[in-house]
Amino acid sequence: MDxxxxxxxxxxxxxxxxxxxxxxxxxxxxxxxFPYSGNAGLIGLTGSPGAGKSTLVDxxxxxxxxxxxxxxxxxxxxxxxxxxxxILGDRIRMQSHYADSGIYIRSMATRGSLGGLASTTxxxxxxxxxxxxxxxxxxxxxxxxxxxDIVTLADVTLVILVPGMGDDVQTIKAGIMEIADIFIINKxxxxxxxxxxxxxxxxxxxxxxxxxxxxxxxxxxxxxxTGVLEVVESIEKYREYLKQGSLGRNRRVENWRKxxxxxxxxxxxxxxxxxxxxxxxxxxFAVEVAEHKRDPYSLVEQLVKEVGKHA
Amino acid sequence: MDxxxxxxxxxxxxxxxxxxxxxxxxxxxxxxxFPYSGNAGLIGLTGSPGAGKSTLVDxxxxxxxxxxxxxxxxxxxxxxxxxxxxILGDRIRMQSHYADSGIYIRSMATRGSLGGLASTTxxxxxxxxxxxxxxxxxxxxxxxxxxxDIVTLADVTLVILVPGMGDDVQTIKAGIMEIADIFIINKxxxxxxxxxxxxxxxxxxxxxxxxxxxxxxxxxxxxxxTGVLEVVESIEKYREYLKQGSLGRNRRVENWRKxxxxxxxxxxxxxxxxxxxxxxxxxxFAVEVAEHKRDPYSLVEQLVKEVGKHA
Numbered sequence: 001m002d003x004x005x006x007x008x009x010x011x012x013x014x015x016x017x018x019x020x021x022x023x024x025x026x027x028x029x030x031x032x033x034f035p036y037s038g039n040a041g042l043i044g045l046t047g048s049p050g051a052g053k054s055t056l057v058d059x060x061x062x063x064x065x066x067x068x069x070x071x072x073x074x075x076x077x078x079x080x081x082x083x084x085x086x087i088l089g090d091r092i093r094m095q096s097h098y099a100d101s102g103i104y105i106r107s108m109a110t111r112g113s114l115g116g117l118a119s120t121t122x123x124x125x126x127x128x129x130x131x132x133x134x135x136x137x138x139x140x141x142x143x144x145x146x147x148x149d150i151v152t153l154a155d156v157t158l159v160i161l162v163p164g165m166g167d168d169v170q171t172i173k174a175g176i177m178e179i180a181d182i183f184i185i186n187k188x189x190x191x192x193x194x195x196x197x198x199x200x201x202x203x204x205x206x207x208x209x210x211x212x213x214x215x216x217x218x219x220x221x222x223x224x225x226t227g228v229l230e231v232v233e234s235i236e237k238y239r240e241y242l243k244q245g246s247l248g249r250n251r252r253v254e255n256w257r258k259x260x261x262x263x264x265x266x267x268x269x270x271x272x273x274x275x276x277x278x279x280x281x282x283x284x285f286a287v288e289v290a291e292h293k294r295d296p297y298s299l300v301e302q303l304v305k306e307v308g309k310h311a
Numbered sequence: 312m313d314x315x316x317x318x319x320x321x322x323x324x325x326x327x328x329x330x331x332x333x334x335x336x337x338x339x340x341x342x343x344x345f346p347y348s349g350n351a352g353l354i355g356l357t358g359s360p361g362a363g364k365s366t367l368v369d370x371x372x373x374x375x376x377x378x379x380x381x382x383x384x385x386x387x388x389x390x391x392x393x394x395x396x397x398i399l400g401d402r403i404r405m406q407s408h409y410a411d412s413g414i415y416i417r418s419m420a421t422r423g424s425l426g427g428l429a430s431t432t433x434x435x436x437x438x439x440x441x442x443x444x445x446x447x448x449x450x451x452x453x454x455x456x457x458x459x460d461i462v463t464l465a466d467v468t469l470v471i472l473v474p475g476m477g478d479d480v481q482t483i484k485a486g487i488m489e490i491a492d493i494f495i496i497n498k499x500x501x502x503x504x505x506x507x508x509x510x511x512x513x514x515x516x517x518x519x520x521x522x523x524x525x526x527x528x529x530x531x532x533x534x535x536x537t538g539v540l541e542v543v544e545s546i547e548k549y550r551e552y553l554k555q556g557s558l559g560r561n562r563r564v565e566n567w568r569k570x571x572x573x574x575x576x577x578x579x580x581x582x583x584x585x586x587x588x589x590x591x592x593x594x595x596f597a598v599e600v601a602e603h604k605r606d607p608y609s610l611v612e613q614l615v616k617e618v619g620k621h622a
Binding site: 027030031034035037038249252253254255256257259260261263264265267268269271272273276277282283285286287289290292295296297298299300301303304 | 338341342345346348349560563564565566567568570571572574575576578579580582583584587588593594596597598600601603606607608609610611612614615
């Protein structure tokens with residue numbers, strides 16, 4: 001793990017692969033690297049498909065680079081559970097553009113079979129963090145609970161909207177309204193940017209936040225870099241804000257509370273699958289239930305009681 | 312529960328609310344009703360936002376009604392984890408149109424705080440099934456793993472596409488390609504319907520299926536009813552197909568295998584939250600980890616070992 005910590009890119013890529021695939025030595029790697037994590041700023045970005053996230057993330061990373069910061073990017077695409085993410089094609093192409101080793105991009109196209117995607121993403125971010133990156137950006141498509149879980153594990157959450165995406169996007173907006181620390185209206189040279197801004201303001205008046213921060217709205221045109229510096233300034237302003245009092249600490253504690261709970265659930269699940277549903281028992285139970293010889297609710301109660309008897 | 316089984320709508324609504332909210336008597340209700348479930352045909356429908364799912368589900372339900380069948384509909388909208396689903400406004404309005412008690416619609420806008428959405432949806436479907444409905448239709452937005460889990464718990468899965476929704480929809484398509492038993496191209500009077508059909512055919516040549524069924528492609532215009540009878544015929548054809556050999560049984564066994572595993576995980580999780588993360592322990596662990604005094608990976612290993620010692 002010394003090579004990961006020294007910033008060796010091949011060692012980093014290998015470690016991330018092991019963690020992403022939840023291979024047996026995954027936990028050992030994470031245990032070894034965890035003490036060196038906690039220094040990077042974690043930035044989460046989400047928005048609908050087509051909001052221009054990749055381009056914007058790219059521009060933000062370049063802006064930070066100008067300021068001498070090193071960046072790790074985790075791009076998560078959970079929309080494609082089976083086939084593995086066409087959107088990420090962009091990301092993979094983009095990676096090859098970086099001669100600069102100060103920007104490292106990792107695409108996560110598929111879910112690991114074990115553990116949740118949010119948990120895996122957090123662990124990958126921990127590896128990047130421990131490798132000495134100043135900033136770790138986590139990018140995902142904001143459509144469901146998983147994605148909300150992913151971006152909220154960051155210190156700062158950016159929600160990216162675009163003008164003129166219709167009513168369904170309104171729904172998505174409503175869902176992620178509460179998690180935004182900063183709003184970005186990308187493609188803001190299009191018609192309707194003002195309307196999106198008004199809608200955000202209207203929603204803000206209804207939203208309940210845990211602190212006194214009013215999320216700023218930054219307008220960008222990521223394709224030509226317009227507004228990107230302002231985004232970076234807003235991120236830094238929020239990070240400064242978090243340092244006041246115990247806000248930043250509280251957020252990390254709250255995130256860890258969620259993560260520990262998740263991790264515990266996943267770990268227990270693994271144990272249950274091995275101890276109670278291995279050796280064809282899952283199949284046998286499923287047959288009995290499908291044939292209505294057994295009700296699944298009583299079965300599960302009984303299995304939960306069993307847990308530990310053989311501990 | 313006799314009144315639920317007798318088809319009493321108020322008793323049914325009340326039972327579903329209890330199950331959806333995972334109230335204390337939820338398990339008792341499910342245990343009581345489970346023996347009477349298993350007779351309804353379960354039909355899952357998914358598609359992108361804007362694909363016209365609500366209208367199509369409505370039309371399919373009316374077509375089945377003409378044939379004298381009773382229908383339960385569970386409309387799940389997981390895109391809006393916080394605010395509770397604007398899309399479902401349509402559904403609620405639609406419900407009021409039914410003077411006919413033979414069609415019962417239930418909207419699930421929010422996730423229960425306990426247990427997964429797929430699990431809750433399955434349980435609600437079980438209640439509808441036990442109440443004597445001939446068919447239970449489960450409708451969701453096909454964007455993530457949760458939604459895939461939801462529709463795959465049905466006997467028959469319909470994937471609804473529309474012409475001209477751009478590249479992001481292609482990604483979604485790729486993700487749900489493998490789960491479709493029947494494809495529907497809705498709004499097929501629009502330009503591009505032929506192209507969507509060609510794309511499905513092209514993808515079908517690559518997809519791996521567990522049986523020899525080639526999913527038919529049915530073109531509809533849900534708003535005027537075009538193609539709806541053909542959809543119903545395709546569903547019935549597939550249900551007949553499932554009765555051949557052990558296909559239908561295998562599918563239900565496989566679905567129950569997944570559900571039992573999920574249910575067991577959720578139940579264990581509840582127990583862990585109570586036994587190990589109650590009384591401020593979650594907070595204490597989170598603080599220790601956030602302050603890097605403890606690594607979360609070792610902590611979780613230790614907690615898993617503890618489970619059962621106090622059983």
